[in-house]
Amino acid sequence: MDLNFTAKDAAFRDEVRSFLNENLTDELKAHARLTPGILADHDLRVAWLKILHKRGWSAPSWPKEYGGPGWNVMQRFIWASECAAAGAPTGSNMGLSMVGPTLMGHGTDEQRKKYMPPILSGDDWWCQGYSEPGSGSDLASLQCRAVSDGDDYIINGTKLWTTGAHIANRMFCLVRTDPDAKKQEGISFILIEDFEAKGIKIDPIITLAGDHEVNQVFFDDVRVPKANRVGAENNGWTVAKYLLEFERGGAAHGAHLRNSLNKLKVIASTEHSDDGSKLIDDPAFQRKLNETDIEVTAVEYTEHRIMSQLSNGQNPGAAASMIKLRGSDTSQKITELGVEAIGYYATPHVMEARSWGSNVPPVGPDHALMVMPKYLNTRAMTIFGGSNEVQRNIMAKAVLGL
Ligand SMILES: Cc1cc2nc3c(=O)[nH]c(=O)nc-3n(C[C@H](O)[C@H](O)[C@H](O)COP(=O)(O)OP(=O)(O)OC[C@H]3O[C@@H](n4cnc5c(N)ncnc54)[C@H](O)[C@@H]3O)c2cc1C
Structure with a gap:
């Protein structure tokens, strides 16, 4: 291209x-x-x-x-x-990045008409109920159970690490509809339309950086109409895998990495190295910056390739794993260099200074305030959406045929 x-x-x-x-x-x-x-x-x-x-x-x-x-x-x-x-x-906007593409590929016309417009307008906010305690990488072992009851399913179980469950009004999730089938074959993909329904409880999990992003969600006899299933009963694994390709491939990593790297360069132009010169002129730091720049460029080009495949009607396939892996690693590397650049200003934790309109000043320069929270938050990137090891397994199988 x-x-x-x-x-x-x-x-x-x-x-x-x-x-x-x-x-x-x-x-x-x-x-x-x-x-x-x-x-x-x-x-x-x-x-x-x-x-x-x-x-x-x-x-x-x-x-x-x-x-x-x-x-x-x-x-x-x-x-x-x-x-x-x-x-x-x-x-993250899982309605736009995951639910929409999944409904385009596997939903009914009725589901598309009902669920896609409020995603576009921001009236609906979706969260993803895939992982459970003990079922993350080995997602197919999930236990959250949906039992048939006339035109409904009754759901019991729990979902873990659910990003944004506390702000969402809808959830897409994987549930076990046949406990006796081979594990991948007993799963269905369900849309929970009323996420404030009786029987749903959401417990917050506070991250290392002090933020509330993830949760544990509990289901106690939650009734969901069968019309809210996407794809056939027990065929949810196919739908889930289709969706994961969008989760891993559609994040515009390149543009965000480039932006973060540019900000890091600005910080390095202000901070000083041990000999008093500008950090950006320090040969050792410069080398790290240049190596990272090359990695960002590689991510950008890989992303162009994926976008090109998408525009030709192809799914990104294993290339989505490649971009997820390299994008996450490079992102972490940039935040590590950020911490190195600001030195001891990385240590103070000033949560109050991170609110819009707050009159609490940061400790140290303004540019230091978000460096450590970003570093801490970015640690999760190589875990969520499929860990690095899992992405490598996928590529080994799909690309190298191992
Ligand atoms: C910040 C954050 C947000 C998240 N948001 C969501 C969300 O919105 N919705 C959702 O459903 N889930 C979400 N998750 C869950 C995430 O998808 C899982 O944490 C992830 O899939 C890993 O699963 P696990 O935590 O059970 O770890 P495990 O699967 O227990 O993995 C533990 C370690 O073993 C390694 N490992 C596991 N299997 C293999 C293997 N076969 N080969 C080699 N190494 C292996 C892993 O790489 C990892 O290092 C989120 C997680 C985090 C941290």
Whole structure:
């Protein structure tokens, strides 16, 4: 694929830039800056999505027929890069990145009509109920049980590490519908429409960085209509695997990595090395920066390849595992260099200074405030969405035929 901008691409980039200039308020940018990980402030995230929706841009990768802008690969790349560079709110939106594509591939027309528009408008927020205690990498061993009762299922069990369950009003989940079948063959994919239903309990889990992003969810006789199943009964594993390719491949890692690396370079231009010179001029630190730059470029190019495959109607397949693995590793590396760059200012934990409008000053320079929270939060990247070891296993099997 040709990566040079055509006149049309350049015009689109200018259109995106002026849209971001006009709509991205200081408050939205500050929130994005103060978000260490995967969940931006929910109200602001929704507010931003609504602004995008008004313009028809809330789902960059969705085709026009489902309410997306119908952008081509280059337009999506320009959009992601410009948003990252402008500091737009990011954060996980599982409705857009996972539920939508899954319904396009495996849902019924009725399910698409019902669930896709409120994802676009930001009125519905989805969380992912896959993992359970003892069933993470070995997801097919999951135990959360759905028993048939007329037109409904009755669900009992628990889901663990559920990102954003406390802000979601809907959940997509995997449940065991046949305990006697081979483990992959007894699973169904269910949409829980009423996530505030009787019998659902959500317990927070606070992360290392002090944030509330993940939860444990308990189901006690929760009734869900069978019409909310995606795909055939006991065929949920096929749907789940299809979805995981989007989870691993669709995150625009390249643009975010480039943005983080640029910020790191700014920090290194301000901080000093032991001999008093600018850190960015220190040969040892410079080498690390350059090596990381090469890794970011490799991720960007791999991502272009995946986007190109997607635009030709192919699924990303094992390349999604490759980008997940390299994207996560490189992201962690950038945050490690951030900690190295700010030295002892990485130590103070000033949670209060991380709120929008707070009058509590950070300890040390402003740029140091989010370095440690980001470092800590980024540790989870090589675990969630399939750990590094699991991604390597997938690639070994699918690419190398081992
Ligand atoms: C911040 C965060 C957010 C998350 N969000 C969600 C969410 O929204 N929804 C959801 O469903 N889940 C979510 N998860 C769960 C995540 O998908 C699991 O944690 C992950 O799949 C690993 O499973 P586990 O924690 O059970 O660890 P295990 O599977 O027990 O793994 C433990 C270790 O063993 C290694 N290992 C396991 N199997 C193999 C193997 N076959 N070969 C080699 N090494 C292996 C792993 O790589 C890991 O190092 C989240 C996790 C985190 C940390």
